[in-house]
Amino acid sequence: MTTFADFGLPAPVVRSLADQGITTPFPIQTASLGDTLAGKDVLGRGRTGSGKTLAFSLPVVTRLATSAAKAAAAGKPRRRAGRPRALVLCPTRELANQINATMEPLATTLGLKTTTIFGGVAQSRQVTALAGGVDVVIACPGRLEDLLGQKHLTLDDVEITVLDEADHMADLGFLPGVKRIMDRTPAVGQRLLFSATLDNGVDVLVKRYLKNPVTHSVDDAAAPPPQMTHHILAVSDADAKKDVVHALASGTGRRVLFTRTKHQAKKLAKQLTGAGVPAVDLHGNLGQGARERNLAAFSSGEVKVLVATDIAARGIHVDDVELVVHVDPPAEHKAYLHRSGRTARAGSGGDVVTVMLPEQRGDVRDLTRKAKISASPQPVAPGDATVAALVGEVAPYVKPAPAPAPQQPSRKGGQSRSRAPQKQGAQRQGASSQGTQQSGHRPAAAAGDGAARPARRRRRGGRGRGPRAGV
Template sequence: MSFAKLGLSDSILKALTDSDYQKPTEIQQKAIPLILKGEDIIASAQTGTGKTASFVLPMLELLNNGDAVRGRSIRALILVPTRELAKQVDTSIQRYGKNLNLSSLAIYGGTDIDADKEKLAKGIDILVATPGRLLDMAYQRNLFFNDLEFLVLDEADKMLDMGFIDDLNKIIDRLPSDRQSMLFSATLDGKVRYLADTVYSDAVEVKVSPKGKTPNIEQWMIAVDKDTKSALLSHLIKENDWDQALIFVEKKHSAAKLVEQLAKRGITADSIHAGRSQAQRERVWNDFKTGKLQFLVATGVAARGLDMQNLSRVINYDLPYPAEEYIHRIGRTGRAGQKGEAISLVSKDDFKNLCMIESLLNHLLERREIEEFPIRKAVPISILNYHKR
């Protein structure tokens, strides 16, 4: 199927062609026609499936055929969990809508709020926002929702994990009921299901690609003692002459510590985490994306929304919890049909998380040994997953 068969206008199709997008992904094929028909949707879609375009493209199409925006009003609202994702979504809007007379803006904490107020005063067609900054603007009466036509909750699972449920409820209570709503999440279980049931009525549910399915990514693990992890990582980088890697840790203090440990072994790295300013995070990410920086250490939350098409590999220095976060992490590599590599450094303390990840994947991670790093505390093999195999 081509994008032309999904009901998009020539102006949008030209922008897609200019971006070298030729064939819609599974989520795009399923979601775009439903949104163009005016349906509310609840979609289960993982990182790297093309979900941003699946709601941005039909919204641009519908907004382009509607009325012009009025001062301090918005026509579409996209809520996201992190500033990085807000910027990424806004960049996609501008790319896909470059041939349309529509305006967009991303607002999030850590930026000049007065500059945002000035832009909002002129009226914005599509606003991408983190919940906290949006409420700040609403409380100060710097934007209004009277003309709102569309609401998107993007990465709803992460917004709930980050404790945004009260903010989301406050925002939704302010919105007109006569709107088209869309929710995208890696999982529709638990809190996300409850949110979906309270926000959406008669929504069409869309599911793509069984969770854990990552055909373009070679996944493997190394069992390692906790106190030799940084030495092993340094060994892998040097012995394999890795060109680049995104390295995930669980806590921000772990990120800074690992950068220091790598530096002592002659490896230059930098970090992105919640303790760094927006300007610092942008500088580090741009250095990494352009190849100026080879190794980036990041916490999972900070890395949400960081999009890079040609990332060779992802390293799980710490295994994540919950298990679904593993899919988000490794989805940073192997994008757009390219091959990627995901390597996990697993100590005995990680066994519980490993079991949950392998249950999600429905297969064991391949185990490889590094002769120079014999393990003292063995990591067991999950009996449950062993029998599944």
Template sequence: MSATFKSLGLSPETLGAVKRARFGTPTPIQAQAIPPALSGRDVIGCAATGTGKTAAYLLPMIERFAGERGTLGLILAPTRELVQQVAEQARFFGEPRRVLPITIIGGEDMNAQVAELKERPTLIVATPGRLVDLLGIKAVNLSHIRTLVLDEADRMLDMGFLPQINQILQALPRKHQTLLFSATLGADVARFGQRALNKPVRVEVTPSGTPAARADQHLYMVKPEEKWPLLLTLLAEDEASALVFVRTQARADKMKELLAAAGYKSAALHAGRTQAQRKQALEGFRRGQYRCLVATDLAARGLDVDDIGHVISLDIPHGPEDYVHRIGRTARAEASGRASLFALDVERRTLRDIESIIRQELPLAEVPRKSPIFRKEMEAFLAKQRDPGPPQADHGRSTRAADATPGRHARSHGKARPKGPDRQ
């Protein structure tokens, strides 16, 4: 017999909020993580992105803190966007129980955040960098925290937040509950968990590193100049929303411009955009204002958008774990979708690493080189190679394939991986 939210021990008030959220039955991570979290146990939860892990830790926290005063819960997440999305869900579920959150993120008015902290909110949802800044000026008191949540712990460690997390741990009471959630459980996460958690219940609803099984995966082996023709060909096959991953901020901006010129309303999402620009891009993509969202891995973490039809990895990710997070965007909760990965022949070693972590071979798809769209873009590229024209004329349609060329050539001209967290 499958679990129900009622059988997990939630109160009528919280069940009412669950019903208003139109949740049906608990997802596997919710069914297995909520009971031990409710009982006060430490939990390590591993599940692919989009499987309901936010509610898996929020609902127990709200139940345990209802009717109590003071700041009792701290949720750490790697990006501003994820913090805001978690806080939105916390507000929705927590309002019936008067358990309300505030957000502590970089790029916002610190004085306003200090004022909010003085109101002693029940929950703080924060990025590690800004929270440490506030600890440094003694503007935040974490001495009464009873539950710490580390959301997307693998990404926080990848981003170099371990020193900040250690500082935050030092400010917490010695005895507290820790709930750690991660899409992958690599060696770094395992070492951290052994040190920071106390006899945790391990909840692994999918093997570590396994992407959501519902995603229909395709691997395209291409030449650099074939990426742009292939992208346009795939976009023309349907009208599904598309999340396009690239490796650098500059490339994201360039691809957004090229897609817009090709007739696809697009936005860019990366750490180099302002907070207002990132919010506008996300909201526009959610509402369907943009068909395509071009993003870097760092910026897209925590992206909470339902019904993404197609995740396209125009550039292969820096690390195999990033592929897991990318593909999780298109198979959220009970949804399904398509995921396409473009790879160069020189990237086969990275492909093997990806296949090792997802524990399956990526299905090889045929590059549609006979497609009229593909042929037209390739002909334009070849014509440009034969007659490059004056340097100032490289913004026209015939240059798109060359402009979109990724991988070795772009990197050899100094387009390095974005530097670490921008004081999130």
């Protein structure tokens, strides 16, 4: 059996992996490590959850440790401010954090520093980290281009560049920025590209930036893992769907529920929590702090249900997710596969459920055909044995935390301000409008039409020039 030590990795790295319980390489790692450690450009293809992050993290830290040792022997500094020696580009903040969580422990054992760069947060910490000197930058294209434009860093010293989830970066429209960034890295550096597919322009990146790349494809990226079991639950209407979804969320294990929109994700998480099933949401409307807190609560097991949009369909690795529920079937089959890939990762098993309304039957049929899923729709109702089997053991009811009491305005500020407009409005409207106010209707002049505004302008101007006529 092949082990990580067989590849000649630094001993501290092998020990770090063993401390994490990682001793046997996955197929993509076994296939690619010989070439990546030899300095060759590599194109790695594999489905989500196949172990690509570790496959490129190991050669990155190994190469940098070797070059750092040579620099030290020559009396040169190990690192310089604003001049990283490795660059990892990825499409989302969540993926950047997950890559860093994998790479940082390995880098630390070799005296290397990593940092993440992405938008949605203040850039001050990122600038400070760069100024202090880092070896590896793990970045999303947009913020990295901003900092390059502000001259907070240069890519002239980059020895190895990794493009991770290149097809997803293409889907999000990042390829022009990726090309601009890649053009600023040394042409003599090593390039690694990992992608599930080569469509949407990824093949252009391969031809333009990889030199005689060695391709390693260990599985059919378009096929679901064999350990994944698919179910299509056909419900009669929206009410039945709601009940079935709430039941599927109520088990004791981790589960991810995918919705089509941000609003639906937020609403469903709130409904589940109110029903005694603690849930957190993850979508684009959340700030970075809220994203990280919610993901941390789910990863730690404090909360067992994550309700998410497709922002979580890639790059979110949480161990032991036993169930993925497509509350809303995705628009296309690639999204289905990436969503489903949150379970059955790293050789584990898992179930994937698609909840289907009658009008969605045709779309779901096309979706599963393209995704090579053979599951047939099963008519279900709330309480059916099929649903109960997927739920498993039901988690205990958790009483929702009371909603915070609304803040009362201060007597000094809020109350005096709220009375003033009423008094001014009564003076303007006269006796006839007072009668209208008492009947519950607001006159047109008070509602802010064109007739009321000139009078207000005259009074404001009069106060500036002196006493008003008639006072």
